[in-house]
Amino acid sequence: MLSKNTVKFIKTLHQKKYRNLEQKFFVEGEKSVLELLNSDFEVELLLVTERFFEQHQKQLNHLRAELLIVTQKQLESVGQFQSNDSALAVAKMKSNQYFENTQEDLVIALDDVRDPGNLGTIIRIADWYGIKHLLFSSQTAEFYNPKVIQASMGSFTRVKFYYGDLKEIFKKWDCPIYGAYLGGSNIHQLNKPKPGILLMGNESNGISEELAGFVTNKITIPGFGSAESLNVAIATAILCDNFKRLAGE
Amino acid sequence: MLSKNTVKFIKTLHQKKYRNLEQKFFVEGEKSVLELLNSDFEVELLLVTERFFEQHQKQLNHLRAELLIVTQKQLESVGQFQSNDSALAVAKMKSNQYFENTQEDLVIALDDVRDPGNLGTIIRIADWYGIKHLLFSSQTAEFYNPKVIQASMGSFTRVKFYYGDLKEIFKKWDCPIYGAYLGGSNIHQLNKPKPGILLMGNESNGISEELAGFVTNKITIPGFGSAESLNVAIATAILCDNFKRLAGE
Numbered sequence: 001m002l003s004k005n006t007v008k009f010i011k012t013l014h015q016k017k018y019r020n021l022e023q024k025f026f027v028e029g030e031k032s033v034l035e036l037l038n039s040d041f042e043v044e045l046l047l048v049t050e051r052f053f054e055q056h057q058k059q060l061n062h063l064r065a066e067l068l069i070v071t072q073k074q075l076e077s078v079g080q081f082q083s084n085d086s087a088l089a090v091a092k093m094k095s096n097q098y099f100e101n102t103q104e105d106l107v108i109a110l111d112d113v114r115d116p117g118n119l120g121t122i123i124r125i126a127d128w129y130g131i132k133h134l135l136f137s138s139q140t141a142e143f144y145n146p147k148v149i150q151a152s153m154g155s156f157t158r159v160k161f162y163y164g165d166l167k168e169i170f171k172k173w174d175c176p177i178y179g180a181y182l183g184g185s186n187i188h189q190l191n192k193p194k195p196g197i198l199l200m201g202n203e204s205n206g207i208s209e210e211l212a213g214f215v216t217n218k219i220t221i222p223g224f225g226s227a228e229s230l231n232v233a234i235a236t237a238i239l240c241d242n243f244k245r246l247a248g249e
Numbered sequence: 250m251l252s253k254n255t256v257k258f259i260k261t262l263h264q265k266k267y268r269n270l271e272q273k274f275f276v277e278g279e280k281s282v283l284e285l286l287n288s289d290f291e292v293e294l295l296l297v298t299e300r301f302f303e304q305h306q307k308q309l310n311h312l313r314a315e316l317l318i319v320t321q322k323q324l325e326s327v328g329q330f331q332s333n334d335s336a337l338a339v340a341k342m343k344s345n346q347y348f349e350n351t352q353e354d355l356v357i358a359l360d361d362v363r364d365p366g367n368l369g370t371i372i373r374i375a376d377w378y379g380i381k382h383l384l385f386s387s388q389t390a391e392f393y394n395p396k397v398i399q400a401s402m403g404s405f406t407r408v409k410f411y412y413g414d415l416k417e418i419f420k421k422w423d424c425p426i427y428g429a430y431l432g433g434s435n436i437h438q439l440n441k442p443k444p445g446i447l448l449m450g451n452e453s454n455g456i457s458e459e460l461a462g463f464v465t466n467k468i469t470i471p472g473f474g475s476a477e478s479l480n481v482a483i484a485t486a487i488l489c490d491n492f493k494r495l496a497g498e
Binding site: 121124126128129130131132154158221222223224225227228230233234238242244 | 373377380
């Protein structure tokens with residue numbers, strides 16, 4: 001049975017403050033919950049409808065978490081989805097773990113990308129292109145924000161990320177830093193780019209002055225019309241696509 | 250002075266039913282309103298803050314619409330933006346006008362793209378790539394939905410679009426129809442594609458069976474990781490970028 005305390009607890013996780021305090025977050029919806037169950041995240045609590053329970057019994061056999069069968073209405077009352085007839089899970093956050101430069105593939109670095117929808121979409125794009133590592137400035141949207149989780153469509157389970165001072169990392173890593181600008185080199189014409197960091201700036205202000213000095217290659221998506229700019233997630237996708245094409249993969 | 254009737258009138262335009270009845274829509278925010286004033290849309294009513302009025306007097310000199318100076322609070326109470334310290338305009342819709350195939354550039358066709366944010370983003374992408382013509386199935390999101398207008402970032406003023414039965418149009422137009430699928434030809438390796446129609450499917454169901462038969466070239470964005478799919482606006486952007494590159498522009 002879903003107790004009042006459990007309801008209250010899940011609802012506190014809607015807020016960043018309590019997510020950080022508890023070091024827990026929640027995941028909603030069939031696809032995302034299934035991907036979570038298949039991942040190395042530690043699930044603590046799982047609310048499912050009878051339908052979901054029956055359809056996915058096999059996967060639930062190995063579950064070490066508390067499992068509650070609830071109604072669709074109950075799911076919708078504790079989560080943020082308008083409609084949810086499948087599941088909601090509470091899992092433990094991973095610690096913020098630094099990783100070394102692999103030198104083998106692109107690493108995406110975000111300089112204060114603030115919109116959770118953009119961050120989630122970028123995580124999904126990284127996963128599409130097989131990019132496993134992301135660096136986030138401390139002002140970038142929070143990875144465990146429910147909107148980030150939702151927009152990533154399960155891809156949040158497959159990327160490694162680190163929040164930190166990008167300046168300090170850029171100083172240490174010896175690799176090209178490709179910065180997305182409006183007036184750089186045409187990405188279509190880039191010559192066999194070496195793996196490095198793809199740095200994307202804030203939605204309104206672009207790449208900060210503090211980081212601009214570290215950029216070794218300013219790159220641009222060629223425009224042919226009159227739009228002044230592209231959304232940062234759209235630009236990230238186009239640049240990743242070009243890098244993969246140019247790497248001959 | 251902002252009358253109660255004017256407030257009521259603008260608020261009715263939040264609903265599709267009344268937009269269609271009045272054949273009018275509204276535009277919010279500095280950038281979008283300025284682009285609207287620079288376009289061939291007929292503006293009927295303009296609410297501006299004193300700050301906006303003083304900063305953009307030149308552009309407002311030619312205005313043939315009713316102009317009201319209002320407070321930020323008033324703007325926010327009639328519109329949908331959480332914060333708006335600049336302007337809101339009411340303009341007349343354009344009639345749904347069919348266009349002939351130009352045969353010169355890509356035409357984007359959307360088969361039931363339902364999410365207004367996706368439609369607005371696709372309009373912005375089209376404008377970035379200089380694609381002027383779009384075809385929408387009748388179940389595609391409504392062009393004049395405030396969320397479409399907002400996401401298009403002013404680009405809604407620069408594209409031509411037609412809502413209609415895509416099947417009938419595809420029958421008439423003699424050109425390649427490139428359909429975005431998960432199992433088509435790798436877009437990176439397409440050989441000098443001729444201008445034609447780029448057909449994008451619904452967010453959940455992809456291209457409908459009814460239209461699939463018209464597709465002459467199934468195309469795919471190569472994936473390298475584990476994400477199952479890309480958002481339709483993201484996919485549109487990547488495909489447009491490849492078409493422009495392959496056309497040698």
